[in-house]
Amino acid sequence: MTRNAKVTSGASGTDGRPLAAKVRNLAPTMTRSMQRVAEAVARDPAGCAQLTVTALAQRTGTSEATVVRTARILGYPGYRDLRLALAAFAARQAAGAPPAVTADIAVDDPLADVVAKLARDEQETLADTAAGLDVGQLEAAVAALAAARRVDVYGIGASALVGQDLAQKLLRIGVIAHAHNDPHLAVTNAVQLRQGDVALAITHSGNTVDVIEPLRVAFDHGATTVAITGRPDGAVARYADHVLTTSRSRESELRPAAMASRTSQLLVVDCLFIGIAQRTYERAAPALSASYEALAHRHTARGARP
Structure with a gap:
């Protein structure tokens, strides 16, 4: 398929x-x-x-x-x-x-050491993701998103937060985007997608059914499909035209995949956003300025005395 x-x-x-x-x-x-x-x-x-x-x-x-x-x-x-x-x-x-809380953090480590070790781990995760990211797949995804009539983003749990971040970024540069974390609403919306639309699924495991199902529906209805995943050999890839692979970071009881995967997913989201903004600069720049002005006006109005 x-x-x-x-x-x-x-x-x-x-x-x-x-x-x-x-x-x-x-x-x-x-x-x-x-x-x-x-x-x-x-x-x-x-x-x-x-x-x-x-x-x-x-x-x-x-x-x-x-x-x-x-x-x-x-x-x-x-x-x-x-x-x-x-x-x-x-x-x-x-x-x-002392027992370990993560792969290299002991339960009695000073907080300063925890900060340093987590910062190093985040850096390694970002470097691994950047090194493993297929730029050809990224460019194809950027082109599809930049030209899309509408973008639907699917994610559950921590991936839903990343999906919301992407949708918000796209809206601010004039791309109509919606993030869905309710699997029923996701499928209902996916049915409406057509050629010229884009559906993007975020799943670290590559096997999250609630994310794969709306992507499958979007795929079957002719939308261009993109997957951000730590497992490019997972089930989600069956219904993805473009696969963007993230680093499979080290996990632990207190730093599970939901936490570890978010860093690499956000890097991919930022790459997509900047790539789209570059391609659509004439539209994106005024849209971004307008959103800044609207938010600034709102904050000023709330702070003003009656």
Whole structure:
């Protein structure tokens, strides 16, 4: 059902809790046998660190090839690298080190260290997204959005916030855009889309049904479709003419995918916005000025005395 070819990408992690979060996030993309390996590693990282690839395959009732493939999906070059990471975690536990809140932040880290570590992680996420972004796909999406009669944006949860940000930006430069986070209203609106319209879906996992369904409807009705996703091999890509891939950032219990993905999604949204503003500058500049003036007038009027 795809109209165009798609792109692909990957990620990493080292601690017990982030590993458990990653397993939950990636489980829908794994086969059942791979899920058994991933769940065993997440449940008992210290114990699995002691096992050879053959022993782990026997414990989970799978094959050595499945174990290696699972390690790669979890972000490691091979099983040896995953095993080393698990051994490091076991050593940390044995030494009585404080538990980790994220992959590299301990529960007793000073707040200044938390700020520095999160800032570094955000920088890495942005750099990874920029490096992995297909500029050809981005240019095609910008061209479609700049020429669109109407733009519908679909997102759920944290992705809905990113969708609202994009819709607001587009409205301020004269592009008719609406963000939908209610799946029923999203489908109802998607039915109205036609050739010349654009539907854009935002889903970190690439498999969010409430986002994929309206995109499918828009696709079937002839609209140009765009997906912003961390999994270009996910189900959403089946109905996307253009796929914009974001970095699959490290997740943890306190910094889940909903938080980690937002940074890379916002970078893509800003790239789209600037690209569209460049293409439509003669229309965008006056529209942006008018919106600034209207907001300034509103603030002045509210502050004025009767």
